[in-house]
Amino acid sequence: MAFEPKEEQKELKYDELRIYKDEELNNYTDEELKSFKVKHEIPDVEELEKGPWPSFVADAKREALHRQKLADDRMLIDRDVVDDMLGQLQVSFDEGETHWKHGGIVGVFGYGGGVIGRYSDLQERFPSIAHFHTLRVNQPASKFYNTDYLKCLCDLWEYRGSGLMNMHGSTGDIIFIGTTTEQLEPIFYELGHVLQQDLGGSGSNLRTPSCCLGRARCEWACYDTQQMCYELTHYYQDELHRPAFPYKFKFKFDGCPNCCVASIARSDMSFIGTWRDNIRIDQEAVQAYIGGEIAPNGGAHAGKDWGKFDIQKEVIDLCPTKCMWMEDGKLMIDDKECTRCMHCINVMPQALRPGTDTGVSILFGAKAPILEGAQMATLTVPFMKVEEPYDNVKELVEKVWDWWMEEGKNRERLGELIQRYGIPKFLEMLDLPPMPQMVKEPRSNPYIFWKEEDVPGGFKRDINDYRSRHKR
Numbered sequence: 001m002a003f004e005p006k007e008e009q010k011e012l013k014y015d016e017l018r019i020y021k022d023e024e025l026n027n028y029t030d031e032e033l034k035s036f037k038v039k040h041e042i043p044d045v046e047e048l049e050k051g052p053w054p055s056f057v058a059d060a061k062r063e064a065l066h067r068q069k070l071a072d073d074r075m076l077i078d079r080d081v082v083d084d085m086l087g088q089l090q091v092s093f094d095e096g097e098t099h100w101k102h103g104g105i106v107g108v109f110g111y112g113g114g115v116i117g118r119y120s121d122l123q124e125r126f127p128s129i130a131h132f133h134t135l136r137v138n139q140p141a142s143k144f145y146n147t148d149y150l151k152c153l154c155d156l157w158e159y160r161g162s163g164l165m166n167m168h169g170s171t172g173d174i175i176f177i178g179t180t181t182e183q184l185e186p187i188f189y190e191l192g193h194v195l196q197q198d199l200g201g202s203g204s205n206l207r208t209p210s211c212c213l214g215r216a217r218c219e220w221a222c223y224d225t226q227q228m229c230y231e232l233t234h235y236y237q238d239e240l241h242r243p244a245f246p247y248k249f250k251f252k253f254d255g256c257p258n259c260c261v262a263s264i265a266r267s268d269m270s271f272i273g274t275w276r277d278n279i280r281i282d283q284e285a286v287q288a289y290i291g292g293e294i295a296p297n298g299g300a301h302a303g304k305d306w307g308k309f310d311i312q313k314e315v316i317d318l319c320p321t322k323c324m325w326m327e328d329g330k331l332m333i334d335d336k337e338c339t340r341c342m343h344c345i346n347v348m349p350q351a352l353r354p355g356t357d358t359g360v361s362i363l364f365g366a367k368a369p370i371l372e373g374a375q376m377a378t379l380t381v382p383f384m385k386v387e388e389p390y391d392n393v394k395e396l397v398e399k400v401w402d403w404w405m406e407e408g409k410n411r412e413r414l415g416e417l418i419q420r421y422g423i424p425k426f427l428e429m430l431d432l433p434p435m436p437q438m439v440k441e442p443r444s445n446p447y448i449f450w451k452e453e454d455v456p457g458g459f460k461r462d463i464n465d466y467r468s469r470h471k472r
């Protein structure tokens with residue numbers, strides 16, 4: 001059964017929930033900001049404000065000034081936290097060492113993750129940030145929210161935390177940066193009971209699942225990424241909040257091989273939408289692209305002078321499997337050779353579309369370079385149909401988790417375990433046969449060693465029978 005919320009999702013009204021008045025939110029002028037100095041000398045930190053890009057230093061200074069001008073009873077942690085945070089950063093630059101202590105177990109009741117303990121090791125110099133914990137807030141699917149919701153989150157954090165936020169962390173969460181231990185439970189309560197939002201994952205648990213825009217906005221989505229992300233987030237609440245794994249585990253959901261959330265590079269279990277049938281071709285639209293009536297690439301490179309659109313050069317010659325050609329003025333595709341790279345579809349979206357027999361490819365084992373370098377995911381399930389309540393997916397997830405929890409060493413990511421045991425062992429555990437789709441380049445991939453039971457008739461042979469057919 002798919003997840004049913006026990007409590008109806010309410011539409012938050014900022015005007016009913018707001019903590020601050022407009023005058024308090026806009027409590028300084030541009031003039032004041034220009035002449036504003038934080039409490040500490042921070043020359044190297046200020047260096048980061050130069051250059052063309054927005055800078056977190058400029059944003060942090062605004063927040064510091066804002067806090068300096070708020071009334072005493074309008075914030076529950078120290079006024080100076082932002083000044084002190086910037087001051088400590090300058091010391092770290094001077095000494096080439098961080099002054100954040102990692103660890104010390106802090107959290108909220110019933111959860112083992114979602115809060116990351118941070119303490120300053122220069123508490124005498126920077127007393128306001130003696131504890132300065134981070135909270136991970138589970139982002140809504142595809143990071144869709146309205147301004148009322150955002151403003152409610154911001155007010156809560158302004159009042160009970162530093163006001164500094166990170167939209168979004170690498171896993172996708174909304175990150176609340178810096179508060180004291182006493183504020184953790186009240187924030188958790190307000191988030192859960194008033195804003196109907198949960199904390200995300202941290203530590204050795206399932207990390208906050210994330211998904212691309214999917215069917216909400218994108219015609220290429222081969223399955224409903226938001227629905228699947230929502231369902232698995234609720235179904236695996238226990239794994240998300242109570243760390244029981246050897247290390248972190250990430251799901252990410254991309255609707256098509258364009259891979260907008262980069263699941264292939266950033267998740268232990270990556271879901272990428274794909275199709276089994278043929279790319280849909282509208283030959284008239286192909287002609288319109290060739291004739292220049294439709295701008296290629298959705299007009300994305302229109303400002304550049306690349307000359308007239310050349311279908312041979314820009315599409316056919318760039319197909320990685322060389323499976324396209326023109327024949328009698330028609331674009332032809334040998335779909336059994338197509339690897340679903342999306343290139344041709346991206347260049348000519350009005351002429352080419354993914355097929356209609358859609359589902360996902362599932363890949364395992366990507367990770368960032370903590371041990372032994374970064375690793376991309378390995379294609380394991382070339383195609384699976386996915387429909388609510390995703391029982392086939394859940395079955396696969398649990399097989400993998402059981403194996404990893406049994407065999408994985410402490411702090412060993414799934415991708416490292418697969419490497420240590422080898423792909424054949426992984427496939428055997430999943431009860432999947434080796435398939436051509438898993439092989440990228442025939443002679444450089446690892447060998448598959450057949451076992452006797454895999455070979456018809458086994459390894460035994462009658463040498464005389466053999467010789468009768470093979471002369472010496």
Ligand code: HEM
Pocket residue numbers: none
């Ligand atoms: C004119 C002489 C030879 C020719 C034309 C020749 C040709 C080849 C060819 C075409 C292959 C297959 C390569 C592949 O699968 O990609 C091969 C593999 C092999 N040859 Fe030769 N060979 C010659 C002499 C020798 C000799 C004298 C030895 C050993 C003393 C030898 C040992 C091997 C071995 C061990 C392999 C397997 C390599 C592997 O692990 O894939 N070959 N040879």
Ligand code: HEM
Pocket residue numbers: none
């Ligand atoms: C103490 C001596 C040796 C050791 C430790 C050794 C070790 C190995 C190892 C570990 C492999 C790789 C096996 C695999 O990837 O599955 C291998 C392959 C090979 N060795 Fe040796 N080897 C030794 C002596 C020899 C000698 C003396 C020859 C030839 C006269 C030889 C010929 C080969 C060949 C042809 C292969 C490739 C087999 C294949 O294509 O699967 N080796 N050896």
Ligand code: SF4
Pocket residue numbers: 212213214218219220221222254255256257258259260261
């Ligand atoms: S991954 Fe594909 S389906 Fe998802 S938003 Fe990107 S292009 Fe669209």
Ligand code: SF4
Pocket residue numbers: 318319320321322323324333337338339340341342343344345
């Ligand atoms: S999707 Fe990629 S591999 Fe498939 S036909 Fe188009 S360019 Fe070629």
